[in-house]
Amino acid sequence: MKWGGNVNKISMLAFANIRKSKGHSVSLLIMFFIAGLLFNAGLLVLISFGGFFEKTIEELNTSSIYYVMPSNYYNMEIEEFIANNSNTLEMQKEESLWAQGIIEYRDDTRKSVFLINDADKTREMSKWKYIGEHLAPDDMSIYLPSIFHEDGGYQLNDKFEVLFGDERFSFTIKGFIEDIYFCSFELGLMGVYLPHDTYENISGKLGDTNKATVIFANLKEINKDIESHIKELTNLETLSSSSDIVNTLLSFDLSIVRLSRVMMASMVAMMIVAFAAIIVLVCLIVVRFRIGNSIEDDMTKIGSLKAMGYTSRQIILSIVLQFVLIAFAGSIIGISISYLATPMLSDVFAQQSGLKWEQGFDGRISSITLITILIFVILTAFITARRINKLHPIVALRGGIITHSFRKNHMPLNTSKGSLIIILAFKSLFQNMKQSVMIMVIIIGVTFAGTFAVIMFYNTTIDIKAFAETPGIELSNASIILRTDTDNSKLIHDIKNMNHVNKVQFIDETMVKMNNIEVRFFIMEDYSEKITNTIYEGRYPHHSNEIAIAGYLADVINKGIGESVTLKIGHSSGEFIITGLTQGAYMGGVNASMTYTGILRLNPDFKQISLQIYLNDKTNTTQFVAEIENLSSDSILSVVNIDKTMELGTGAYTSIVSKVGIGILIVTISIVMLVLYFVINSSVTRRKRELGIQKAIGFTTFQLMNQLSIGFLPPIIAGVGIGGIAGITQTNKIMSVVQRAMGIMKANYIIKPLWIVLLGITIIIISYITSMIITYRIRKISAYELISE
Structure with missing residues (x-):
C-alpha cells in the first residue's frame, strides 16, 4: 500500500510539472521525436539492410564466387581442375549467353555487358527470384534486374530494346528479379532471364561466339588461385582490360558484391546515427538545463513539499519521471514514424544497389533505440536533480538563500559606456553564464553537423570531383582500346593533333601476383603526367624497380613504404620497392601502380593498348567520342566515354549523399529554433517581473526584445565559430x-x-x-498586472 501511495504521489507531481510547462514539454517532445526517428532509422539501415542482404544471399543459396568465360575456352581440363581443387567445396556449371549491348536508360543510352540466361533452367546454387508482381511470358519476353525498375523507370509490359552489335532486339518486360551477382551495373554483368523459346531464338541469332560458361563455386578460402590458373590455361584477360568479351574471364566473390551493394547504405546509416547522437546530446543538455532552472524557480515549492512530508527521493523521482515520460512519448512517436520512412530510404538505396529492401517492424532495434535514449535521460535527470537532497526545507522556503547571496555586478550601468540595451544584454549574459555555455555547446554540435552536411552537399552537387575519384582510377575524358597487331603510331599522332585534344597518354592495366595475391596493376610511363592523384603517402614510382600499392593492400600483406615485395607473372619474377601508398575502391582496394619499364621486366611482350584522351575545357565528350567512332581505322577496337561512365557510376551515390546532407541541414535549423524557443521562453518567464519593471520605467517592447535577443547572440556566434572550425578540420578525418x-x-x-x-x-x-519572434510575447507583460498579482 505504501509503495502504491509513493507511485501515486510521484506520478501526480510529474504530471503537474508537465502541465505547468506545456510549451517546454512540447518542444522537448519534438526534439526527442527527431532523435528517436533518426536513431531508429539509422540503426534499421545499418543493421537490417545488411541483414536483409545476407538473408537474400542465404535464400538464393549464393555461391562464394563465380567465374564466367567464353564457352569455346571451357574444357574438361578446366572443369576437373576446379572440381578437384583442394580449395573447392562444391561447384555448378551453367551455359548462358553474353553480349555487350546498348540500351535506353533514363532518357539516355547506356552500355552494359548482359549475361543472358534461360529462365526455365533451375539452379541449385546462386538462384534468382522475382521481385514484386510478374506476368506470364509470351513471345520475346524478358525478366530484368529490379534496378531497371527502381532506377531506370521501366514498368511491366514496357518495351525493352537492346542493340547487340548491328542487330536490335525488342523484348517485353514481364517481371523484375533479384540475382545477387548480376543485378548491379557496378559488378560487370547484368543478368537477364528469357523464357526457353526466346532464349533459343536469341542464341541462334547471336551465334557461338556469344556463348558463355558460368561456374558457381563455394571455396574454403576466397582467393584468386583458381582464376589465375584458368588464365594460364586459356590466356584470357579480365573484363576491365579486355577489349572484347570473347577474350574475357570475369570473376567476382561475395566480399566484392557486399562492398558494392551494401557499403553505401552503411555509410549513410552511420552518418544518420552520428547525427542522431548529436540530437540526443542536445536533448540531454536541454533536460539538464530545464531541471536546473526548475529547481531554482520552484525553490519555495520544493521547500513546501518537503515541509508537507515529501521526501527528497520522491521529488527527485517525480522530476526524473517527468522527463522520462516526455522522452518516452517523443521517442515512441519518432520510432513509429521511422518505419514509414524506411520505404523511402529503400527506394533511394535501390537506385544504387538494385536491392529492394523490405523492412517490417523490428522489436529488437526499436528496443535498443528506446532503451538507449531513456537510459541517458534517466542518468542525466537523476544526476542533475540530486542537489535536491542537500536542500533543507527552510533554505528552500527562503528561495535558496542561506546567509547571503551576492553576485558580482558585471558591467555597472553607472560606469559602462555604450548603448544601454547592449549593456543590459551583456549583463544578462554574464548573470546567466551556465545558460550561455549550454547554448554555445548546443550550437557547436548542430553547427558541426550542419558544416558536415554542407561539405557533403557541395561535393555531391556542385563539384563531384572527390566522389568521382573514390574508385581511384584516372579521370580522363575518353579512352580508346587499340589493337596490338597493327601499327598505331599514325592514329595516335592524328588524335594528338585533333581539335579540342589537350593530351593523350597510355594507362594500361594488367594482373600481377604479389605474395600469391592477384593484384590489378596500373601501367604508366610517367606518373608526373597523371591527373588524378591517388597517393596519400609517399610518391608514385619513377624507376623500373619501384611500385606504389593501395593502402588496403599494404595492410593485407603487412608491408610499408621502403620495403620490397616479389612480383610474378608466369615464370618471371622480380623484386620491387614500395615508394608510395594509394587509395581507391577499385578492385576492392587490391590494386597497385608500376612504370612501363617495370612491367617489361616481368613481361617483355607487354603491349600498351589503353590510350587515355584529355580534352580541353567545355569540349563535348559525347560529340568527340562520336567523331572517333566515325574514324575508319583498323587500329581501334573500342571507344569509351569516360565522362559519361563516371557520371552514371557516381550519380546514384551523389544523389543519396546530397539528400542526406539536405535533410541534416533542415533538421539542424529546426533544432536551433526549438532550443531557442525552449531557452528564451524559460528566460522570459523567469524575468517577467524584471521586464515589467523595465517597461514601467520607459523601455519599449522592441527594446526589450532586442535586449534579450542580443544577449543570446554571443554564445550563438561562439558556438557557430567553434562548430564551423571543427567541421572544416574534422570532416575529412571522419570520412576517412x-x-x-x-x-x-x-x-x-x-x-x-x-x-x-x-x-x-x-x-x-x-x-x-x-529570438525576436519568441520574445514578442513581452508585449503582454505590464507593470500593473505584476503589481496586482
Missing part, C-alpha cells in the same frame, strides 16, 4: 574512418570556407529572427 573499408584511407573532400561562413551567418540570422 567511414570510408576505410572502401579503400579510401585519407578522404580529400573539397571544403569551401566561404560556404561554411555563409552557413554560420545563416544560423546566426535565423537565431536572431527566431
Whole structure:
C-alpha cells in the first residue's frame, strides 16, 4: 500500500510539472521525436539492410564466387581442375549467353555487358527470384534486374530494346528479379532471364561466339588461385582490360558484391546515427538545463513539499519521471514514424544497389533505440536533480538563500559606456553564464553537423570531383582500346593533333601476383603526367624497380613504404620497392601502380593498348567520342566515354549523399529554433517581473526584445565559430574512418570556407529572427498586472 501511495504521489507531481510547462514539454517532445526517428532509422539501415542482404544471399543459396568465360575456352581440363581443387567445396556449371549491348536508360543510352540466361533452367546454387508482381511470358519476353525498375523507370509490359552489335532486339518486360551477382551495373554483368523459346531464338541469332560458361563455386578460402590458373590455361584477360568479351574471364566473390551493394547504405546509416547522437546530446543538455532552472524557480515549492512530508527521493523521482515520460512519448512517436520512412530510404538505396529492401517492424532495434535514449535521460535527470537532497526545507522556503547571496555586478550601468540595451544584454549574459555555455555547446554540435552536411552537399552537387575519384582510377575524358597487331603510331599522332585534344597518354592495366595475391596493376610511363592523384603517402614510382600499392593492400600483406615485395607473372619474377601508398575502391582496394619499364621486366611482350584522351575545357565528350567512332581505322577496337561512365557510376551515390546532407541541414535549423524557443521562453518567464519593471520605467517592447535577443547572440556566434572550425578540420578525418573499408584511407573532400561562413551567418540570422519572434510575447507583460498579482 505504501509503495502504491509513493507511485501515486510521484506520478501526480510529474504530471503537474508537465502541465505547468506545456510549451517546454512540447518542444522537448519534438526534439526527442527527431532523435528517436533518426536513431531508429539509422540503426534499421545499418543493421537490417545488411541483414536483409545476407538473408537474400542465404535464400538464393549464393555461391562464394563465380567465374564466367567464353564457352569455346571451357574444357574438361578446366572443369576437373576446379572440381578437384583442394580449395573447392562444391561447384555448378551453367551455359548462358553474353553480349555487350546498348540500351535506353533514363532518357539516355547506356552500355552494359548482359549475361543472358534461360529462365526455365533451375539452379541449385546462386538462384534468382522475382521481385514484386510478374506476368506470364509470351513471345520475346524478358525478366530484368529490379534496378531497371527502381532506377531506370521501366514498368511491366514496357518495351525493352537492346542493340547487340548491328542487330536490335525488342523484348517485353514481364517481371523484375533479384540475382545477387548480376543485378548491379557496378559488378560487370547484368543478368537477364528469357523464357526457353526466346532464349533459343536469341542464341541462334547471336551465334557461338556469344556463348558463355558460368561456374558457381563455394571455396574454403576466397582467393584468386583458381582464376589465375584458368588464365594460364586459356590466356584470357579480365573484363576491365579486355577489349572484347570473347577474350574475357570475369570473376567476382561475395566480399566484392557486399562492398558494392551494401557499403553505401552503411555509410549513410552511420552518418544518420552520428547525427542522431548529436540530437540526443542536445536533448540531454536541454533536460539538464530545464531541471536546473526548475529547481531554482520552484525553490519555495520544493521547500513546501518537503515541509508537507515529501521526501527528497520522491521529488527527485517525480522530476526524473517527468522527463522520462516526455522522452518516452517523443521517442515512441519518432520510432513509429521511422518505419514509414524506411520505404523511402529503400527506394533511394535501390537506385544504387538494385536491392529492394523490405523492412517490417523490428522489436529488437526499436528496443535498443528506446532503451538507449531513456537510459541517458534517466542518468542525466537523476544526476542533475540530486542537489535536491542537500536542500533543507527552510533554505528552500527562503528561495535558496542561506546567509547571503551576492553576485558580482558585471558591467555597472553607472560606469559602462555604450548603448544601454547592449549593456543590459551583456549583463544578462554574464548573470546567466551556465545558460550561455549550454547554448554555445548546443550550437557547436548542430553547427558541426550542419558544416558536415554542407561539405557533403557541395561535393555531391556542385563539384563531384572527390566522389568521382573514390574508385581511384584516372579521370580522363575518353579512352580508346587499340589493337596490338597493327601499327598505331599514325592514329595516335592524328588524335594528338585533333581539335579540342589537350593530351593523350597510355594507362594500361594488367594482373600481377604479389605474395600469391592477384593484384590489378596500373601501367604508366610517367606518373608526373597523371591527373588524378591517388597517393596519400609517399610518391608514385619513377624507376623500373619501384611500385606504389593501395593502402588496403599494404595492410593485407603487412608491408610499408621502403620495403620490397616479389612480383610474378608466369615464370618471371622480380623484386620491387614500395615508394608510395594509394587509395581507391577499385578492385576492392587490391590494386597497385608500376612504370612501363617495370612491367617489361616481368613481361617483355607487354603491349600498351589503353590510350587515355584529355580534352580541353567545355569540349563535348559525347560529340568527340562520336567523331572517333566515325574514324575508319583498323587500329581501334573500342571507344569509351569516360565522362559519361563516371557520371552514371557516381550519380546514384551523389544523389543519396546530397539528400542526406539536405535533410541534416533542415533538421539542424529546426533544432536551433526549438532550443531557442525552449531557452528564451524559460528566460522570459523567469524575468517577467524584471521586464515589467523595465517597461514601467520607459523601455519599449522592441527594446526589450532586442535586449534579450542580443544577449543570446554571443554564445550563438561562439558556438557557430567553434562548430564551423571543427567541421572544416574534422570532416575529412571522419570520412576517412567511414570510408576505410572502401579503400579510401585519407578522404580529400573539397571544403569551401566561404560556404561554411555563409552557413554560420545563416544560423546566426535565423537565431536572431527566431529570438525576436519568441520574445514578442513581452508585449503582454505590464507593470500593473505584476503589481496586482
